[in-house]
Amino acid sequence: MDSENKPPDADARRDIPPVICYPIETLPKPDLQLYQSARLAAGKVEAMTVPPRDARCITVPAGHFLRIESVGGPQVGDLNLFHATNLNERFYSGKTRALHGTHVTVSDRLWSSFPYLRPIATITDDSLHWYGIDEFGGSVHDVIGTRCDPYTGRLLSRVDYHHCCHSNLTRALADYTGLSLSDAEAQVHDVLNVFMCTGFTRDTGQYFMKASPVRPGDYIEFFAEIDLLAVLSACPGGDCSAEHSNDNAACFPLLMEVYEPAKNSLASWMPPMPNGYDGSHGKVGG
Ligand SMILES: [Zn+2]
Numbered sequence: 001m002d003s004e005n006k007p008p009d010a011d012a013r014r015d016i017p018p019v020i021c022y023p024i025e026t027l028p029k030p031d032l033q034l035y036q037s038a039r040l041a042a043g044k045v046e047a048m049t050v051p052p053r054d055a056r057c058i059t060v061p062a063g064h065f066l067r068i069e070s071v072g073g074p075q076v077g078d079l080n081l082f083h084a085t086n087l088n089e090r091f092y093s094g095k096t097r098a099l100h101g102t103h104v105t106v107s108d109r110l111w112s113s114f115p116y117l118r119p120i121a122t123i124t125d126d127s128l129h130w131y132g133i134d135e136f137g138g139s140v141h142d143v144i145g146t147r148c149d150p151y152t153g154r155l156l157s158r159v160d161y162h163h164c165c166h167s168n169l170t171r172a173l174a175d176y177t178g179l180s181l182s183d184a185e186a187q188v189h190d191v192l193n194v195f196m197c198t199g200f201t202r203d204t205g206q207y208f209m210k211a212s213p214v215r216p217g218d219y220i221e222f223f224a225e226i227d228l229l230a231v232l233s234a235c236p237g238g239d240c241s242a243e244h245s246n247d248n249a250a251c252f253p254l255l256m257e258v259y260e261p262a263k264n265s266l267a268s269w270m271p272p273m274p275n276g277y278d279g280s281h282g283k284v285g286g
Contacts, residue, residue, distance in 0.1 A: 055169050
């Protein structure tokens with residue numbers, strides 16, 4: 001830091017208290033009680049095991065629940081969400097972070113890209129909710145990280161590794177949709193890091209990870225507000241305690257399950273409409 005250029009009122013400027021960028025009090029609140037009571041009587045209609053260092057797709061109809069569960073050993077997952085029939089509407093990690101903070105848990109919502117910007121999923125249950133924020137500033141289920149990818153791996157280690165989450169998600173999406181690999185890659189986006197424990201160091205502000213507290217049987221559940229295509233990668237980092245982007249970590253599968261509520265248990269629920277902004281961007285005369 002250049003102390004020579006420090007202005008005389010530097011301390012006073014630093015002492016200004018922060019304000020929350022996006023207070024969310026005006027957002028419509030999800031009816032968690034309704035969702036959670038509907039979940040009690042919901043039945044499993046589909047299940048998919050995601051192999052380690054690979055990814056799989058599953059469709060979650062609107063009004064159904066997606067459960068992601070740890071099986072076999074501590075493992076983090078990188079999740080992409082799309083509108084099931086319109087891949088242009090997809091999970092928007094950055095705006096979700098701006099609205100709900102760096103990590104998400106029960107009652108937080110996952111928001112979609114412009115121009116839709118609506119809640120596409122609501123977190124209804126999280127067995128790691130107890131973790132909170134640890135002494136390092138770490139917490140679980142982050143919307144900070146982008147996903148491990150072969151390009152950054154190449155930059156940092158000069159090695160081509162083909163089972164980063166970015167590549168796993170790309171292959172899975174291509175296989176499921178019939179898109180070419182390059183078209184599928186263009187749809188893959190910043191993820192929700194399921195079960196991953198991360199934060200920023202206080203001294204350098206760097207993104208850190210530490211061993212995930214997840215254990216077999218732990219889970220997170222989402223209510224699908226719209227028809228969703230979920231793509232989940234079992235990260236090559238395993239529990240992300242040491243490294244990723246290579247085959248060194250112990251890796252385990254992840255389980256995805258879809259639950260269908262009983263008829264009429266969501267009678268008062270309405271799917272959210274796409275964002276109401278008129279799209280003119282101030283241009284007069286179209
Ligand atoms: Zn990864």
